[in-house]
Amino acid sequence: MSKRTIFRNPSVLSPHYVPKDLPFRDHQINQIVSVLSPALRSQKPRNIILYGKTGTGKTCCMKRIMEDFENSTKGSGDTKALIQYVNCRIYNSRYRILQKILKNYCPEADKSGFGLPFFYEKLLELVSDGKQMIIVLDEIDMIKDLDELVYTLTRSNDELSYGGVSIVGISNKLSFKDTLDPRSKSSLYETEMVFPPYTAEQIQRILSERSKEGFAPESVDSSAINLAAAITSQETGDARYALKLINKAGEIADFEKRNKITDRDVESARKRVEIDLTKETIVTLPEMHQLTLYSIASLAVKGSKYSRLSLENNSEQNGYSAPCYLFSGEAYEEYERVCNKVGKRARSLRWYKEYLSELEVLGLIATKPSGKGIRGQTTLIQIGQNAKDIQTVLDSVLFLKVN
Numbered sequence: 329m330s331k332r333t334i335f336r337n338p339s340v341l342s343p344h345y346v347p348k349d350l351p352f353r354d355h356q357i358n359q360i361v362s363v364l365s366p367a368l369r370s371q372k373p374r375n376i377i378l379y380g381k382t383g384t385g386k387t388c389c390m391k392r393i394m395e396d397f398e399n400s401t402k403g404s405g406d407t408k409a410l411i412q413y414v415n416c417r418i419y420n421s422r423y424r425i426l427q428k429i430l431k432n433y434c435p436e437a438d439k440s441g442f443g444l445p446f447f448y449e450k451l452l453e454l455v456s457d458g459k460q461m462i463i464v465l466d467e468i469d470m471i472k473d474l475d476e477l478v479y480t481l482t483r484s485n486d487e488l489s490y491g492g493v494s495i496v497g498i499s500n501k502l503s504f505k506d507t508l509d510p511r512s513k514s515s516l517y518e519t520e521m522v523f524p525p526y527t528a529e530q531i532q533r534i535l536s537e538r539s540k541e542g543f544a545p546e547s548v549d550s551s552a553i554n555l556a557a558a559i560t561s562q563e564t565g566d567a568r569y570a571l572k573l574i575n576k577a578g579e580i581a582d583f584e585k586r587n588k589i590t591d592r593d594v595e596s597a598r599k600r601v602e603i604d605l606t607k608e609t610i611v612t613l614p615e616m617h618q619l620t621l622y623s624i625a626s627l628a629v630k631g632s633k634y635s636r637l638s639l640e641n642n643s644e645q646n647g648y649s650a651p652c653y654l655f656s657g658e659a660y661e662e663y664e665r666v667c668n669k670v671g672k673r674a675r676s677l678r679w680y681k682e683y684l685s686e687l688e689v690l691g692l693i694a695t696k697p698s699g700k701g702i703r704g705q706t707t708l709i710q711i712g713q714n715a716k717d718i719q720t721v722l723d724s725v726l727f728l729k730v731n
């Protein structure tokens with residue numbers, strides 16, 4: 329219990345913590361507040377979409393606004409504005425979203441067996457005395473029947489003489505807009521707000537402010553923060569990644585019983601965070617992708633007797649140490665074997681190629697054509713990360729289920 333630690337308040341460094349101040353987001357916050365504030369005067373706000381890459385502060389800005397909003401309506405007696413946050417990764421259908429929102433106001437909505445019309449009527453009832461309901465749909469692109477949900481919510485406004493329902497949608501998917509039906513698109517995109525990635529200087533300031541609160545005084549070298557910021561901006565400008573990096577660096581320094589986080593800790597943290605992120609990606613892949621990746625990893629680990637292609641001889645001439653490539657044919661055979669082992673039906677080669685290209689998009693593998701001369705024309709596959717690590721992660725996911 330009395331162990332010394334350089335963490336002063338670890339929860340401040342958690343990705344779920346919502347800081348009081350959100351530097352570099354004043355513009356976005358002010359714009360969103362000005363769009364939503366009519367609700368406080370019983371007028372219907374416009375719908376709004378917040379869009380930006382991962383870790384650009386969309387969720388935390390919205391949570392900050394909600395907290396301030398709730399504080400400003402607290403104690404004012406009969407409040408006319410209601411605001412509800414829904415994480416659509418968890419509540420991913422029209423039914424579940426309406427149920428989630430309504431059960432906060434009428435507990436019986438939590439029971440199963442109610443149809444959609446019940447929720448719809450309850451929603452109308454709730455706002456019909458002139459209330460404005462703002463529904464925040466975070467990760468809105470995860471909703472399976474979004475067009476239907478938008479239709480339902482829009483229709484409720486047509487039926488109401490007083491009160492109304494507005495939507496704040498949040499997404500980090502570039503292609504999301506194109507997947508919508510034109511009617512929902514024009515309804516949702518009444519206002520659009522972009523969250524740009526942070527620059528290295530911005531990340532540096534965000535990190536130093538969080539570190540001041542999260543770590544003991546004087547325990548983080550400023551050069552370590554600068555390095556973490558530089559690495560982050562090289563990668564993506566994702567503040568969540570930057571926080572993970574400094575948090576992990578803190579764990580490393582703590583583990584080694586040092587009282588200062590240095591550049592070296594940030595470098596080691598970078599490797600570990602990468603491994604963690606890869607693990608997260610792999611664990612959440614669909615099963616056929618996992619089987620495909622597993623077969624590639626295990627071939628790379630054990631190598632194959634005759635067709636493993638090592639380009640080391642060539643690479644000596646090029647002056648770099650080339651990784652090991654596999655033929656797609658033998659990888660497919662291995663995939664069939666692995667499927668067999670876990671009692672799954674292997675999909676056709678056409679599907680297999682689909683899995684390969686999706687794994688490549690995620691950066692888990694790389695492929696290239698073999699060029700002429702090596703067993704005719706074929707595709708060469710190379711695993712992007714340490715094959716042994718990938719195999720170990722997947723071993724626990726795929727085979728524990730079987731055993």
Ligand SMILES: Nc1ncnc2c1ncn2[C@@H]1O[C@H](COP(=O)(O)OP(=O)(O)OP(=O)(O)O)[C@@H](O)[C@H]1O
Pocket residue numbers: 342343344345346347349350351352353380381382383384385386387388389499500534567568571
């Ligand atoms: N301007 C900022 N100041 C301080 N911390 C920030 C700022 N922007 C983001 N963060 C922190 O970065 C982390 C990620 O932010 P957030 O969850 O809001 O990202 P997001 O845009 O919602 O990403 P995603 O699209 O992946 O959901 C959080 O821990 C948040 O507190």
Ligand SMILES: [Mg+2]
Pocket residue numbers: 386387388466
């Ligand atoms: Mg988010």
